Amino acid sequence: MAGASAPSGIVVNLEIEEDAEGYRTDCLAFAVVPDGSGYVEREIQLDRPGRDTVFALHAALGGQRGSWHSFDLVIEPDGAFEYEFSYDPPKRLNGVFDQQSYHRFDHYAA
Numbered sequence: 001m002a003g004a005s006a007p008s009g010i011v012v013n014l015e016i017e018e019d020a021e022g023y024r025t026d027c028l029a030f031a032v033v034p035d036g037s038g039y040v041e042r043e044i045q046l047d048r049p050g051r052d053t054v055f056a057l058h059a060a061l062g063g064q065r066g067s068w069h070s071f072d073l074v075i076e077p078d079g080a081f082e083y084e085f086s087y088d089p090p091k092r093l094n095g096v097f098d099q100q101s102y103h104r105f106d107h108y109a110a
Helices: 048-060 099-103
Strands: 009-019 022-034 039-043 070-075 081-086
Touching: 009 048, 022 048
Parallel strands: none
Antiparallel strands: 009 022, 009 070, 022 039, 070 081
């Protein structure tokens, strides 16, 4: 995006579930971008290479605990990042839209 401000952070929450037909995913991803008077969120779409990477990571990290079902990733402007995997059943993919699963990043830029 020409002329756009650099992101102040990128936030991703992805859920994944595998069944006989393949993978289902639900991804919430956004960049927090300064707009001169504060911050705005810009939605990010996970492209095909990104999805392929997620599927490979999901397959590679399956083990005694089984495969993870969701992860959170936060990338700061300086390149520092934090991530966390969850082995609990995915919520949004199973129709659960609670405060914790859907809105926990609402105040990321605050």
